[in-house]
Amino acid sequence: MTTQPVRFYQIGSFAVGxxxxxxADRTVQSRPDRSNSLDxxxxxxxxxxxxxxxxxxxxxxxxxxxxxxxxxNATGCLEVFSTPYPETSWRVAWLHSLFGNAPAVATGVAxxxxxxxxxxxxxxxxxxxxxxxxxxFGCLSGMFERNDDVLFICYDNEAYMNTGVQRSGATxxxxxxxxxxxxxxxxxxxxxxxxxxxxxxxxxxxxxxxTATVADLHDLEAKVERAMEFHGARYLHILVPCPLGWxxxxxxxxxxxxxxxxxxxxxxxxxxxxxxxxxxxxRHRMPVESYLSIQSRYAHLFGEGGRPDIxxxxxxxxxxxxxxxxxxxxxxxxxxxxxxxx
Amino acid sequence: MRRxxxxxxxxxxxxxxxxxxxxxxxxxSPQTHIIEAIGAMVKSGRLSPCEFINVESEFAAMSVSIxxxxxxxxxxxxxxxxxxxxxxxxxYNAAGLGLPIVMTLANRAIGAPINxxxxxxxxxxxxxxxxxxxxxxxxxxxxxxxxxxxxxxEELSLPVMVCMDGFILTHAVEGIDLPEQAAVDAFLPPYDxxxxxxxxxxxxxxxxxxxxxxxxxxxxxxxxxxxALERIPVLAAxxxxxxxxxxxxxxHRYRTEDAETIVVALGSxxxxxxxxxxxxxxxxxxxxxxxxxxxxxxxxxxVRDALSGARKVVVVEKAFSVGFGGVLSTDxxxxxxxxxxxxxxVVAGLGGRAITxxxxxxxxVDAAKERLERLTFLDLDHQIIERExxxxxxxxxxxxxxxxxxxxxxxxxxRIG
Numbered sequence: 001m002t003t004q005p006v007r008f009y010q011i012g013s014f015a016v017g018x019x020x021x022x023x024a025d026r027t028v029q030s031r032p033d034r035s036n037s038l039d040x041x042x043x044x045x046x047x048x049x050x051x052x053x054x055x056x057x058x059x060x061x062x063x064x065x066x067x068x069x070x071x072x073n074a075t076g077c078l079e080v081f082s083t084p085y086p087e088t089s090w091r092v093a094w095l096h097s098l099f100g101n102a103p104a105v106a107t108g109v110a111x112x113x114x115x116x117x118x119x120x121x122x123x124x125x126x127x128x129x130x131x132x133x134x135x136x137f138g139c140l141s142g143m144f145e146r147n148d149d150v151l152f153i154c155y156d157n158e159a160y161m162n163t164g165v166q167r168s169g170a171t172x173x174x175x176x177x178x179x180x181x182x183x184x185x186x187x188x189x190x191x192x193x194x195x196x197x198x199x200x201x202x203x204x205x206x207x208x209x210x211t212a213t214v215a216d217l218h219d220l221e222a223k224v225e226r227a228m229e230f231h232g233a234r235y236l237h238i239l240v241p242c243p244l245g246w247x248x249x250x251x252x253x254x255x256x257x258x259x260x261x262x263x264x265x266x267x268x269x270x271x272x273x274x275x276x277x278x279x280x281x282x283r284h285r286m287p288v289e290s291y292l293s294i295q296s297r298y299a300h301l302f303g304e305g306g307r308p309d310i311x312x313x314x315x316x317x318x319x320x321x322x323x324x325x326x327x328x329x330x331x332x333x334x335x336x337x338x339x340x341x342x
Numbered sequence: 343m344r345r346x347x348x349x350x351x352x353x354x355x356x357x358x359x360x361x362x363x364x365x366x367x368x369x370x371s372p373q374t375h376i377i378e379a380i381g382a383m384v385k386s387g388r389l390s391p392c393e394f395i396n397v398e399s400e401f402a403a404m405s406v407s408i409x410x411x412x413x414x415x416x417x418x419x420x421x422x423x424x425x426x427x428x429x430x431x432x433x434y435n436a437a438g439l440g441l442p443i444v445m446t447l448a449n450r451a452i453g454a455p456i457n458x459x460x461x462x463x464x465x466x467x468x469x470x471x472x473x474x475x476x477x478x479x480x481x482x483x484x485x486x487x488x489x490x491x492x493x494x495x496e497e498l499s500l501p502v503m504v505c506m507d508g509f510i511l512t513h514a515v516e517g518i519d520l521p522e523q524a525a526v527d528a529f530l531p532p533y534d535x536x537x538x539x540x541x542x543x544x545x546x547x548x549x550x551x552x553x554x555x556x557x558x559x560x561x562x563x564x565x566x567x568x569x570a571l572e573r574i575p576v577l578a579a580x581x582x583x584x585x586x587x588x589x590x591x592x593x594h595r596y597r598t599e600d601a602e603t604i605v606v607a608l609g610s611x612x613x614x615x616x617x618x619x620x621x622x623x624x625x626x627x628x629x630x631x632x633x634x635x636x637x638x639x640x641x642x643x644x645v646r647d648a649l650s651g652a653r654k655v656v657v658v659e660k661a662f663s664v665g666f667g668g669v670l671s672t673d674x675x676x677x678x679x680x681x682x683x684x685x686x687x688v689v690a691g692l693g694g695r696a697i698t699x700x701x702x703x704x705x706x707v708d709a710a711k712e713r714l715e716r717l718t719f720l721d722l723d724h725q726i727i728e729r730e731x732x733x734x735x736x737x738x739x740x741x742x743x744x745x746x747x748x749x750x751x752x753x754x755x756x757r758i759g
Contacts, residue, residue, distance in 0.1 A: 070539045072409060073548075083549035093539040095412050096548030097435050101405035104397065108364060108409020108417070109539060111393040115363045115415055121541055139405065142398030 028056070028063045028221050035062040035091060037071070042089035043081040047250025049214045049240030049257060050078055050128065050155040056214075057153055057238065058092060058124065060221040064228035065122045069093070070109050074102035074127030074136055077162040078155060100135035102127045103143040106150040114149070122228060123149065129156040129170035132237075133195045137169075144204035147232040151224075154197060154235070157242035165245040169195040172265070173317070174310050175297045177245070182300035191313065201235040202274045208234040209271040214241070215258035216268070219280065223270065239266045247296025259291035264318035267325045282327045288315045344519050349481035349511045350375030352518040353420075353446055353504075356485040358389045359526040360444075360492045362418040363533075364410035365394045366403040370425040371458045372508035373448040377420055400425035404432035404443075411441040412547055414538040416492065419443070422508055423450035426464045430471070433501075437472025437563065439548060440536070442495035442502070444488065445473075449609065449660075450508040451693040455744040459694020460508040461660040462608060465637070466669045472563050474502040474570050475638040477608040479594065481511050482518050483635075486589035489521070490577045492530050497573060499536040500566050505637075507610040509694070521585055529584050567639040574636050592641035594633040595648055597623065601630025603709055604649055606674055607658040608634055611690070611697050615658060618702035627710050634670070645677040654684050656709055658702075658720075660691045667717045690720035726750065 028034055037058035044051035062069050073079045073096045082089040083096070097105045106125035113121050125143075127136055132154035143150055159177045160166040166179040173191040176182040180189040201209045207230040212220040220238060227234045241248060241256040248256045260266035261280065265288060268280035289311060292298040301307045322328055347355070354376050357365075365384065367377035384394035393410075397403045400421050407417040421429065426447060436443050449465055451457040465475055476491060478484035484506040491502040506512060537547060551559055571592070578591035596616050598604055605615050612633040619629040632648045634641070649655055655678065657671040668687030675685050688705055691697040701721050708714040726747055733740045740746070 068541045070413065070541060079548075080550055083546055084552065088546040088549055090546045091544060093541050093544040094546045094548075095409070095539055096546075097405060097408050097439070098431055101401060101408075101432060104402035104405035105409035105412075107395065107397075107402075108366075108406035108411070108415075109413045110409075111364045111395055111406065112410040112413035112415035112417075115391045115393045116413075117391075138399055139402050142402055145398070146395070 027218050028060045029217065031063075034059050035067060037062055037090065037092040038082060039089045039091050041087070043084065044077070045244050045250070047243040047253045048077075048081075049242060049253050050157055051081070052214045052217075052253070053155050053220065053238045053240045054078055054126065056217050056220050057126075057224050057236070060224035061122070061124050061151065061228060062092060064225045065120070068121045070095070070113075070121060070123050072097070072102050072106040072109060072123065072125045074125075074131030075099035075162075076128040076131050077157075078126065078128065080162055099131055101139050102131060102136055103150065103152055104139040106152065107143050107146070107148040110149045123151070125150050125152040127152075127154060128161070129154060129158060130160045130168045132156075133169040133197050141200075141204065144201060144206050144233045144235070147206065149231050149233070151227045151234045151236065154237045155240045156237055157240050157245060159242070159245050161242050161245045170197070174301060174314060176300065177297070187300045187307070188297070198235065198237045198269075198271070201237075202271050204233070205274040206233040206235060207231070207273060209237075210235075211237045211239070211266070211268050213239040213257040213261055213266060213268060215254050215261060216280070219268070226270070245297070247299070248294055252294060256291065256294060259286055259294075262286040263288045263291045264322040264327055265291060265314070267321045267327060269325055276325065279325045279327055281329060282322070285322075285328060288318050343522070344517055346515060347518050347520070348375060348513060348515045349484060349506065350448075350513065351379050352481055352485040352520065353488060353506070354379030354383070355520050356488045357418055357446075358383050359521060359523055360418075360489060360530055361392075361416065362389075363392055363415035364407065364417045365392060366397050366406045366417070366419040367394065368397050368400050368403045368421070368425065370400070370422050372450060372460075372512045373420045373422045373425070373446065375512065376446055376448070400429040401432055404429040404436060404445075407443045407445075408432060408436050408439065408441055411436070411443050411535075412439065412537070412539050414533065414535045416496075416533045417441075417443045418445070420446035420448065422448040423452055423458075423464045427452060427467060430468060433468050433473065434471045436501045438559075440499045440563070440566070442492075442499050442533070444491045444495055445501070445503050446488070447503050447505045448508040448512045449505050457693040458508075460510050461692045461694065462505070463661045463692075465503070465505045466661040468503075469638060469669065472500070472567075473638065474500060474567065474636070476502065476504050476590065476635055477637055478504060478506045478511065479610060479612045479633050479635070481506075481514060481516055482587070483589045484511055485518055485520065486581065486585070486587070489526055489530060490574075490581055490590050493577055494570060494573055496533050498566050498569055500563070500570065505609065510610045519587065525584055529581065571636070571639045571641060590635055592634075592636045592644045593648060594635065596631040596633070598630035598632060598648055598651070600628055601652055602628040603654040603656065603706065604630045604632055604652040605656045605658055605706070606632045606634065606645075606649070606670065608637060608670060609660070611658060611660065614697055614699050615702060618699050618706060621699070621703050622706050622710075627706065629706060637670070640673050640677070642677040645674060646681065649674070649678050649683065650681050652683055654686070654709055656686050656688055656706070656714065658688045658690055658697070662687070662689045686714045686716055686718065688714075688718045688720050695721065
């Protein structure tokens with residue numbers, strides 16, 4: 001195996017680089033035999049969180065299944081940037097049918113594999129947040145309810161990015177999109193009730209539900225591997241920042257994703273059979289301003305004419321998540337320390 | 343083996359003989375008896391190996407079929423009416439991907455107003471989707487067409503829809519010859535997919551295609567349908583040889599040789615039309631009938647050949663294009679554009695209204711006397727129409743049309759003839 005000089009560097013979460021951990025514990029992505037399921041040469045934007053998330057998730061799934069994997073993809077950025085004819089970046093058996101039917105198509109693949117006795121081949125369905133929480137939700141809920149043998153992955157970038165950043169059911173409150181402009185007395189997206197897909201998945205009582213972000217790719221890989229240990233319906237919800245739609249710097253994708261976790265706005269947890277079994281605790285709690293202020297979709301909340309009242313409402317959402325999931329309960333030391341910068 | 347059996351049951355038994363590996367079911371009248379029967383066969387182990395999946399919508403039914411077919415399984419589903427429209431995006435997708443799914447369409451009207459009875463509006467709504475559409479005249483033919491449908495679909499890698507009239511066929515009990523398993527196995531080899539999701543040889547299916555190739559992909563779909571046009575009669579002949587009876591083909595002719603007037607139609611109404619033609623012949627009118635089995639691909643040449651000796655053609659349709667007129671008529675007119683004949687469209691049987699022999703005979707007498715208009719709605723109640731039009735003219739808030747008419751009619755649900 002080729003060796004690289006060890007460089008010790010620190011990142012915001014105080015984690016250490018992958019190269020310092022034992023060989024066996026290193027990421028799938030660092031292995032020379034990784035499958036490169038989503039290969040280079042695709043057309044995603046610079047700093048695309050979805051491309052990063054998909055690559056890690058599918059390579060981990062490929063490793064967990066010894067390469068015996070079929071992927072079903074909904075319409076969306078991931079499908080479009082990876083496959084303009086006649087090029088394809090997929091090095092995994094891959095099927096795209098429609099926007100709203102990926103969970104059902106995945107069910108069909110799983111049924112065909114079962115009837116043919118191909119029990120070693122597994123199925124991953126994948127979609128963006130629109131294909132999951134909105135147009136694909138009926139099929140997804142049906143797949144969960146029947147407990148079909150599919151791992152469904154949502155790459156959540158919180159809006160319809162492929163069509164030009166329009167609001168989805170996963171768009172957070174106050175965020176500017178092309179259909180929720182930052183104008184009027186309630187600029188940006190409404191404060192609705194939200195559509196918390198991981199909790200909806202848990203309500204189906206399926207074997208495994210987890211959330212992850214592209215800020216902790218080791219955690220993401222571990223969750224994919226864990227998901228593949230179960231049979232039946234499983235759900236993984238990955239927060240994938242979109243520099244284009246969020247108005248964040250392409251170089252800040254990981255930072256933004258980390259702040260989503262550290263503020264409590266995006267709880268990272270695992271659940272089995274409807275019960276939360278583990279949470280990724282916040283070691284350095286950050287105020288929501290640190291997350292919001294580096295994304296231009298929230299620019300109307302800051303500066304002259306800013307809306308501290310709206311920021312306070314968003315902070316209340318984060319606070320509620322922290323309480324609900326006990327995100328500050330571990331580790332015992334420096335657990336409730338606020339910092340002003342990442 | 344000949345059995346006294348409901349049409350739906352006969353289709354279910356025949357589909358089971360075709361050894362489908364994945365069957366998706368979402369209930370909608372009048373398709374329900376088909377999927378119930380297949381579900382019971384899978385549950386009891388009589389049909390095995392087969393996965394029977396109760397999905398949450400017709401959109402999912404076709405989508406699960408797409409996934410299963412792309413993974414190399416023989417996939418089947420059935421629907422009707424609103425169900426077909428709910429899955430229409432996936433119906434187009436299955437054809438675009440070239441997946442040999444077979445679907446029974448228990449033809450039913452489309453709302454609003456909601457109506458569960460038979461007409462052909464549903465099939466016409468997906469006329470351009472890229473599916474082969476075969477229309478059964480009888481329950482025997484409905485059953486037999488499924489065997490040919492799987493063979494045709496898998497040979498050419500394109501989806502096939504077998505259309506059978508809702509209730510009129512699906513719920514009619516009559517004597518049907520159900521073939522032996524060995525004969526079906528001999529006619530229908532195991533599914534050997536042209537494209538398949540295989541981790542050992544991974545391919546991408548369903549990629550983005552831009553202007554540089556989209557038209558070519560579409561044209562190839564058209565060519566596959568033209569191939570089907572050649573294969574359908576060949577398969578029908580082979581079927582006749584194997585099973586000892588004639589079913590399928592591009593079209594059926596009845597007393598057309600010397601016919602001056604030929605009636606063209608799809609589906610079960612052909613039986614009544616033949617009776618009407620016989621009655622007219624008894625009075626000296628030379629009337630023949632052409633039943634089109636293969637609506638898509640449309641057999642232009644065969645239709646032209648069948649009609650070229652006639653002076654008048656009457657197309658009886660259980661559907662129409664609102665604001666235009668006949669759908670099938672347009673195709674027939676196109677096929678006979680260089681033949682000197684007059685063509686009339688008779689829209690009949692919408693929403694399950696009975697098409698009686700008496701009305702057909704009266705219409706054919708009108709045709710013989712040159713009194714038939716280019717577009718006629720058979721047995722249309724003009725009193726009802728005028729009353730509602732007067733209501734609309736008399737008041738801005740005249741209310742919902744269908745409900746107004748029902749109020750006018752009172753309790754007459756049994757009077758559908």
